Amino acid sequence: MKIAPSILSANFAELAKDVQVVEEAGAEYLHIDIMDGHFVPNLTFGAKLVKDLRPYSKMVFDCHLMVDNPEEVIPDYVDAGADIIGVHYEATPHLHRALDMIKKAGVKAEVVINPGTPVSVLSEVLGMVDQVLVMTVDPGFGGQKFLPETMDKVRELVRIREEKGYTYEIEVDGGVKDHTIKDCAAAGVDVAVAGSYVFDAENPAEKIDTLRLSANE
Ligand code: DX5
Numbered sequence: 001m002k003i004a005p006s007i008l009s010a011n012f013a014e015l016a017k018d019v020q021v022v023e024e025a026g027a028e029y030l031h032i033d034i035m036d037g038h039f040v041p042n043l044t045f046g047a048k049l050v051k052d053l054r055p056y057s058k059m060v061f062d063c064h065l066m067v068d069n070p071e072e073v074i075p076d077y078v079d080a081g082a083d084i085i086g087v088h089y090e091a092t093p094h095l096h097r098a099l100d101m102i103k104k105a106g107v108k109a110e111v112v113i114n115p116g117t118p119v120s121v122l123s124e125v126l127g128m129v130d131q132v133l134v135m136t137v138d139p140g141f142g143g144q145k146f147l148p149e150t151m152d153k154v155r156e157l158v159r160i161r162e163e164k165g166y167t168y169e170i171e172v173d174g175g176v177k178d179h180t181i182k183d184c185a186a187a188g189v190d191v192a193v194a195g196s197y198v199f200d201a202e203n204p205a206e207k208i209d210t211l212r213l214s215a216n217e
C-alpha cells in the first residue's frame with residue numbers, strides 16, 4: 001500500500017521541512033487538502049502553495065479539492081504542478097466535465113465520495129478515472145474518527161474494477177492510524193492518506209514505517 005501524508009496536519013510555518021521529512025521516510029504521495037470554507041467548514045490554502053512547494057519535492061502531488069465548482073480552479077492546480085487532482089461528486093453538477101478537464105490537461109483524475117454517498121452514483125465515471133477516493137471521515141478537519149462502514153464501499157470498488165476491467169487506484173482519507181490501516185489493507189485499499197497520525201508525532205518518519213508494517217501484517 002502507498003502512504004500519502006496529508007500536510008493539513010503539518011506545521012504550515014515549516015512546511016518545506018515537514019515535506020522533506022516524509023519524503024525521506026519513503027512516502028509515495030503528498031496529500032494536499034484544498035478547502036474553500038464553503039464546500040467544507042474550513043479554509044486552507046490555494047494553488048500558489050502547491051506551486052511554491054513543487055520545487056521542494058519529487059513526491060506525487062495528490063491535490064484533494066474540497067471546493068464548490070472545482071472546474072473553475074482546476075487549471076490553476078494543473079499549472080501549479082499537481083500530479084493527481086481529486087474532485088468531489090458532491091461539489092459539482094458537472095462531474096464528467098471536471099474529470100475530463102483534468103485528464104485532457106495530462107493530469108491524473110480522481111473522483112471523491114463523502115461517507116454519505118454511495119458508490120452507485122459513480123457508475124458513469126468509473127471507467128474514466130485514475131483514482132477513486134473513499135472518504136473515511138466527513139471532510140473538513142484532521143483528527144476525526146475512522147468510519148469502518150466505509151470499507152464496504154472499498155470492497156464494492158474492488159469488485160467493480162475486476163468485473164469491468166477498470167484500472168483505478170482506491171484511496172482512503174481520514175482517521176487512518178496503525179490499527180485502522182489494517183481494515184483498509186484487508187478491504188483492498190491501494191493508497192492510504194494519514195494526517196494527524198503522522199504529523200502530530202514527535203517522529204513522523206517512524207509513524208510512516210509503522211503504517212507500512214501494519215498494512216502488510
Ligand atoms: C479531511 C482531509 C484529510 C485529513 C485527514 O477533510 O481530507 O486529508 O488531513 O486527517 P487525519 O488523517 O488526521 O484524519
Ligand code: ZN
Pocket residue numbers: 006031032033064173193
Ligand atoms: Zn484529504
